[in-house]
Amino acid sequence: MGLTTTHWGTYYPQVEKGRITEMLPFSEDPDPSEIGAGFVGVLDAPSRVTAPMARKGWLERKGLAPAGRRGRDSFVELDWQTALDLVAGELNRVRTDYGNQAIFAGCYGWASAGRFHHAQSQIHRFLNCIGGYTKSVNTYSFAAAEVIVPHVLGDFRGFIYNQTSWESIIRDGSLFVGFGGVPLKNGQINQGGTGKHIQRQRVLEARQAGIEFVNISPLQEDMLDDLGAQWMAIRPNTDTALILGLCYVLLNEGLHNKEFLASHCTGFDRFADYLTGTADGQPKTPQWAAAICDLAPEAITSLARNMASRPTMISLSWSLTRQAYGEQPIWAGIVLAAMLGQIGLPGSGIGLGYSAVNRVGHNLERLPFAALPQGINSVSDFIPVARIADMLLEPGGDFDYNGGHHSYPDVKLVYWAGGNPFHHHQDLNRLVDAWQKPETVIVHEWCWNALAKHADIVLPVTTPLERRDLGFAPLDNYMISMEPAIAPVAGARDDFEIFADLARKCGVEERFTEGRNAEEWQAWLYDVSRQRLAKSGFEMPSYSDFREAGWHKLPERQTPEILFQDFRKDPLQHPLKTPSGKIEIYSETVAGFAYEDCLGHPFWRAPLEWLGAEDISYPLHLISHQPRTKLHSQLDQGPVSAAAKIKGREVVTLNPVDAASRQIKEGDIVRIFNQRGAILAGAKVSHTIRQGVVLMPTGAWFDPDPDRDGLCKHGNPNVLAPDRPTSRLAQGPAAHSCLVEIAVLPEAGLPEVSAHKPPEIAKK
Ligand SMILES: Nc1nc2c(c(=O)[nH]1)N[C@H]1C(S)=C(S)[C@@H](COP(=O)(O)OP(=O)(O)OC[C@H]3O[C@@H](n4cnc5c(=O)[nH]c(N)nc54)[C@H](O)[C@@H]3O)O[C@H]1N2
Numbered sequence: 001m002g003l004t005t006t007h008w009g010t011y012y013p014q015v016e017k018g019r020i021t022e023m024l025p026f027s028e029d030p031d032p033s034e035i036g037a038g039f040v041g042v043l044d045a046p047s048r049v050t051a052p053m054a055r056k057g058w059l060e061r062k063g064l065a066p067a068g069r070r071g072r073d074s075f076v077e078l079d080w081q082t083a084l085d086l087v088a089g090e091l092n093r094v095r096t097d098y099g100n101q102a103i104f105a106g107c108y109g110w111a112s113a114g115r116f117h118h119a120q121s122q123i124h125r126f127l128n129c130i131g132g133y134t135k136s137v138n139t140y141s142f143a144a145a146e147v148i149v150p151h152v153l154g155d156f157r158g159f160i161y162n163q164t165s166w167e168s169i170i171r172d173g174s175l176f177v178g179f180g181g182v183p184l185k186n187g188q189i190n191q192g193g194t195g196k197h198i199q200r201q202r203v204l205e206a207r208q209a210g211i212e213f214v215n216i217s218p219l220q221e222d223m224l225d226d227l228g229a230q231w232m233a234i235r236p237n238t239d240t241a242l243i244l245g246l247c248y249v250l251l252n253e254g255l256h257n258k259e260f261l262a263s264h265c266t267g268f269d270r271f272a273d274y275l276t277g278t279a280d281g282q283p284k285t286p287q288w289a290a291a292i293c294d295l296a297p298e299a300i301t302s303l304a305r306n307m308a309s310r311p312t313m314i315s316l317s318w319s320l321t322r323q324a325y326g327e328q329p330i331w332a333g334i335v336l337a338a339m340l341g342q343i344g345l346p347g348s349g350i351g352l353g354y355s356a357v358n359r360v361g362h363n364l365e366r367l368p369f370a371a372l373p374q375g376i377n378s379v380s381d382f383i384p385v386a387r388i389a390d391m392l393l394e395p396g397g398d399f400d401y402n403g404g405h406h407s408y409p410d411v412k413l414v415y416w417a418g419g420n421p422f423h424h425h426q427d428l429n430r431l432v433d434a435w436q437k438p439e440t441v442i443v444h445e446w447c448w449n450a451l452a453k454h455a456d457i458v459l460p461v462t463t464p465l466e467r468r469d470l471g472f473a474p475l476d477n478y479m480i481s482m483e484p485a486i487a488p489v490a491g492a493r494d495d496f497e498i499f500a501d502l503a504r505k506c507g508v509e510e511r512f513t514e515g516r517n518a519e520e521w522q523a524w525l526y527d528v529s530r531q532r533l534a535k536s537g538f539e540m541p542s543y544s545d546f547r548e549a550g551w552h553k554l555p556e557r558q559t560p561e562i563l564f565q566d567f568r569k570d571p572l573q574h575p576l577k578t579p580s581g582k583i584e585i586y587s588e589t590v591a592g593f594a595y596e597d598c599l600g601h602p603f604w605r606a607p608l609e610w611l612g613a614e615d616i617s618y619p620l621h622l623i624s625h626q627p628r629t630k631l632h633s634q635l636d637q638g639p640v641s642a643a644a645k646i647k648g649r650e651v652v653t654l655n656p657v658d659a660a661s662r663q664i665k666e667g668d669i670v671r672i673f674n675q676r677g678a679i680l681a682g683a684k685v686s687h688t689i690r691q692g693v694v695l696m697p698t699g700a701w702f703d704p705d706p707d708r709d710g711l712c713k714h715g716n717p718n719v720l721a722p723d724r725p726t727s728r729l730a731q732g733p734a735a736h737s738c739l740v741e742i743a744v745l746p747e748a749g750l751p752e753v754s755a756h757k758p759p760e761i762a763k764k
């Protein structure tokens with residue numbers, strides 16, 4: 001049986017008459033993810049893009065201004081040669097007339113697992129061969145942390161996947177405080193693939209070992225019921241205030257570790273002036289914090305004492321970064337851990353996002369697998385990833401970023417492969433307007449999602465189930481030989497093949513392919529990986545043995561990982577890469593940027609949209625978290641995602657009090673709205689969510705109603721979430737700072753969901 005790997009696990013796809021009938025879980029996986037079954041029935045469904053397509057209004061354009069509106073147009077089927085000639089022609093025209101910076105190809109997104117057929121690697125290599133492109137920096141996952149944490153701890157990427165392992169917590173921990181919980185639904189995912197899912201087993205082992213859990217979240221489900229966690233149902237977006245309150249108690253009661261602060265940290269005094277109110281007249285007492293977070297002051301005081309009395313692991317969920325001033329809870333959380341003085345000790349200290357993905361806390365070494373060489377991008381223009389709509393709307397406009405001052409390029413052509421901005425971006429109605437600006441939009445997709453529907457040219461690509469690949473990633477110790485389960489559906493081609501053809505048309509074929517086909521590239525990647533891993537002491541089988549065996553397991557770490565262990569033991573021998581070599585509780589660098597929304601130390605600033613806001617015209621706080629039944633928008637058209645919806649629409653969960661006051665019953669179709677737009681959803685009523693907060697998973701394909709401006713019929717929460725940066729420092733996305741109102745609707749006359757239907761297509 002051939003294997004395949006996905007971001008949500010490894011499977012044996014079962015095939016009958018050329019169709020996937022079942023995804024049998026990998027024999028090594030004790031806790032396989034249900035998401036895999038989402039592939040059943042979708043590969044040749046009507047939502048599949050079957051041939052190259054061009055938008056009618058774009059084909060009929062006169063001069064450079066396209067006719068019609070992207071997202072509302074019909075398409076014309078093309079043959080591959082015509083389509084590739086059009087794409088090559090557009091690339092050549094734009095780079096000749098405007099320069100390569102006029103091509104935007106950040107292509108943010110998760111694409112598919114598979115080391116070689118990785119869409120971004122392919123498109124970036126190709127575009128670098130023809131002179132480069134405007135790129136994006138940082139991620140939607142945790143941009144605010146990516147920018148602030150290096151100022152505080154000297155690095156971010158080097159830490160995020162080398163955190164203190166569950167083994168260490170189980171052995172030596174005692175208290176686990178999860179801001180945003182330990183969401184097991186998220187641990188299903190691992191970028192690049194996963195052999196075995198460990199999160200559920202490890203938290204249960206931790207519980208058995210006597211670890212006490214505290215779930216600080218508006219959502220009780222963020223920790224497994226079996227953990228018996230204390231639930232502190234915090235008001236969303238107020239974690240920084242809570243953390244400051246905890247820090248105040250430690251300082252006030254002398255529970256802070258003065259030796260650690262002196263030997264391993266810098267700037268505590270400046271921060272202490274802020275805590276005590278010497279700097280601004282407001283002591284950050286538990287009473288002060290309690291009023292902001294809507295928790296009891298006694299609960300804050302007793303949590304601080306509890307934390308100071310025993311080995312405590314603080315986990316800060318990645319979601320905390322995706323809110324207004326998302327830099328602050330992360331910095332404040334690190335400072336809290338520094339005051340407790342347990343950083344670098346077994347089972348305790350600081351962690352970011354246990355179970356955000358399967359890797360966090362998984363006791364593995366870093367595996368230096370080779371990636372497709374990217375070449376050099378000759379364009380220096382960039383945007384912080386979430387500033388895409390700003391870039392398109394304000395060419396030449398200025399923006400701040402991490403101490404620098406930059407301007408947006410004038411983008412004429414958008415080329416996207418391997419991500420879905422109509423999934424990941426906020427304020428989608430604004431994005432749709434911005435998206436009308438470029439002269440041409442080219443997209444590689446396999447399904448008719450909103451990105452494909454908003455393109456001028458769509459090139460249909462294969463899925464991983466239709467091609468051979470190397471299923472290995474630096475984040476997991478299972479190497480999987482990905483075998484095609486079925487032949488490419490209809491006219492689909494691999495991204496690599498498409499770029500190889502375009503490279504020929506652009507005169508850079510040799511540079512792009514180096515004379516290798518897909519199979520030869522994979523053998524090459526394997527060989528380079530094998531040499532690299534050998535240097536790190538890992539033995540990989542020969543390429544042919546690996547392909548024959550189907551998979552190979554590399555060893556786990558022998559001893560539990562403990563983050564900052566060396567720094568803790570000897571900060572002079574193992575300094576951090578900060579200016580002081582220590583943990584920067586106060587950063588002169590950040591202070592020097594003189595941003596009003598990110599000071600030299602962590603501080604509380606109220607978001608524009610939160611439950612404590614003065615203007616509460618929209619009185620409910622919307623959290624749009626990661627979906628349990630899929631990865632972002634991927635496989636939303638499949639059976640697993642469909643089973644979790646209500647009458648074909650995405651689910652919104654409300655507290656019984658909020659439901660009752662609006663006459664909303666379980667199963668009702670509701671309209672959720674604010675100043676940015678409206679969406680339809682099916683209501684679920686639950687005690688497991690804090691009053692005043694409503695919850696929607698992301699991922700329902702954006703389904704704008706052509707007859708009602710700004711309405712998504714299917715329930716994509718990014719219609720409602722604001723497109724505002726976290727701060728001038730990181731310019732990260734802040735989807736979780738969002739207020740809405742909800743009203744029940746009569747079911748008669750509701751517009752039908754058309755998210756998974758293809759657009760109108762004229763056959764040639
Ligand atoms: N409101 C709100 N919004 C959010 C978040 C949130 O918490 N709340 N979370 C944010 C986060 S953390 C993230 S990471 C982003 C995720 O946003 P994305 O990563 O952009 O979302 P995906 O749906 O995974 O998009 C991947 C796309 O790649 C396509 N694809 C798959 N395989 C291939 C391939 O081989 N070739 C090509 N060409 N295409 C392929 C898929 O069909 C899909 O359209 O969303 C962000 N958006």
Ligand SMILES: Nc1nc2c(c(=O)[nH]1)N[C@H]1C(S)=C(S)[C@@H](COP(=O)(O)OP(=O)(O)OC[C@H]3O[C@@H](n4cnc5c(=O)[nH]c(N)nc54)[C@H](O)[C@@H]3O)O[C@H]1N2
Nearest residue numbers: 141180186189216219236237318319356625626627631632
């Ligand atoms: N099944 C599945 N798993 C995934 C993904 C997916 O799409 N599907 N996406 C993956 C990706 S790309 C990423 S980046 C990670 C993201 O991982 P996370 O950022 O951890 O994911 P979320 O589910 O958005 O958030 C976790 C929880 O944080 C809580 N929360 C939100 N706002 C606040 C707040 O202000 N305060 C507190 N205390 N809690 C809050 C919410 O209740 C939410 O359930 O997940 C990964 N895992």
Ligand SMILES: [Mo]
Nearest residue numbers: 139140141142
């Ligand atoms: Mo993410």
